[in-house]
Amino acid sequence: MQRRPLLKILAAATTFAAAGLTLPALAQGTYPTKPITLVVPFPAGGTTDIVARIVADKLGQQLGQAVVVDNRGGAGGSIGTGYLAKATPDGYTLGIATASTHGINPAVYPRLQYDATKDFTPITNLASVPNVMSINPNVKATDMKSFIALAKSEPNKIAYGSAGNGSVSHMMGELFKMSSKTELLHVPYKGVGPALNDALAGQVQVLFDNLPSSLPFIEGGKLRALAVAAPKRVAALPNVPTFAELGLPEVNDAAWFGLIAPAKLPADIQAKLNAAAIKVLAMPEVRAKLEKLGATPVGDTPQHFAQQIATEVAKNKRVAAAAKISLD
Template sequence: MHRRSVLAGLTASLAAPAVRAQESYPTRAVTLVVPFPPGGSTDVIARVIADAMRLQLKVPVVVENRGGAGGTLGTGVVARANPDGYTIGMGTASTLAINPAAYKTLPYDVLGDLAPIGAIAEVPNVMEINPAMPVTDMASFIVYAKAGPGRITYGSSGLGSVSHLMGEQFKRATGTDLVHVPYRGIGPALGDAVAGQILVMFDNLPTSLPLVQAGKLRALAVSSKKRLAALPDVPTFTELGIDDLSWTAFFGLIAPIRTPSAIITTLNDALNNALADPVVREKLAEQQATVTPGTVEAFGALMSREIARMKRACEVAKISIE
């Protein structure tokens, strides 16, 4: 009995520091890895959230941009980080759902290496055309496209990107034949769409909205559930009977898979409290983002659903990237 008591005491003493560490978390700065360069939607949303969570956690939340390889580089950094809650990451539809579906190999396994913390927001996508095209709405666009199969080009930010998948999904849903032109990033693609080098784009609304509002591109449809205040005259894909294009880009927080559940809960609470702040909501609304607070489990379920959906989309479109 004495030996058992000693062993029990030793086990308790070894476990105590870990328990105390979780209870006192956080005691120093938390790094929020953004897997894309500064300036894009993911980076802007991350900085709003980092500033708000700083107030909740009472420690600095430092944004670290680790862009490259379509977001796989930075996401891999999070997957390999020490699971102590001091390195977390921004997860997006691209890094958590599309990349696993499109790439044959990745430096991380979404469901095996990453733990969900919580959802942040979702952003709608928009289909837009060069305004010189002789069409005014979706119906006339489809008629024009079917009259000349292969004559209309659409651009994307790269193979396997949201814009690429949406273009292929649109072709299948409408029976049209558009020619895909991949670019290295959304900026060059939008530039060529404005110049008329390509005729169609599918893109996240925040980056395209200024061009649409300036008349440099014409929006034909948005992927949101209802019409947007920023584009009240533009119908949704659902209104137009194209249900397969009701895609939104989601954003959330992730951590290394073995991060203790108590720390994950602390981070989820801080995130949801931040999202309840009217100032945060207003800043995200400026990015055309709708906040989607929720539980750890809900975000994990979203990740699983989106991976399955994007795998189906990639299989149908025959998209597979080495």
């Protein structure tokens, strides 16, 4: 009596094997059955890490398994992202993609160990964070029009600080120069913190930055915001226009943080992760935490997110080529 079910199971397994199906394929219907690792390609404490941890806890609840954050920082996010690209595409190793890892790095690192558009399965863009261009209040400009006029009258005499060569702030600065037809002096720092400090002190006159780190100083009058890179004006800075409003739409892209997996992730697992992530982003407590960070929850389709990545890579390759930016 007990042998027939066993024989049926063995026969089914033989059939699957003959069809070339593997054990992970058989297990897809019950995914996940164990904890999931979420690779964050930057150190703990930064915006990428914070967004990942806000989402990870609730995502684990939706999936019924813990989602454990694994910080693997270094080389502008290239180390952790390269690690993810080589992971098994079974849904148990996921990662966070950013404008740095999937836009800038492919444009500035000639020997990058991954292909941003081919080596990953996009799941969804989780959140976007506005960028901001601000100036030291001692600069004799009150708005973007007067600043551009000043910059054109003094080529390469006005300096902007960045988080380093090939950083988001560097690429944004170069894109601004190209779009506004101005010449600014680039001063790279080792991280946005030192660049911010020197902008406050007036050692550099301009700063391109993620809004959350600059906002307290803008609100305190220690920096003057000229424009934000966001789809619409930011609630915290209602009088500051977007770059698009000012006729500089090329500079109007916000920073973003998306959920990805290695290439060739099974479609049913991709769909399950997408649906779970979108439910998480709709939770009031998750939205509140993200918005407190200055982030806007997104939650789009894998196809839309894939197109965003491709667009980001193409844009940054144009900027890197024009500004002759190449890192080893």
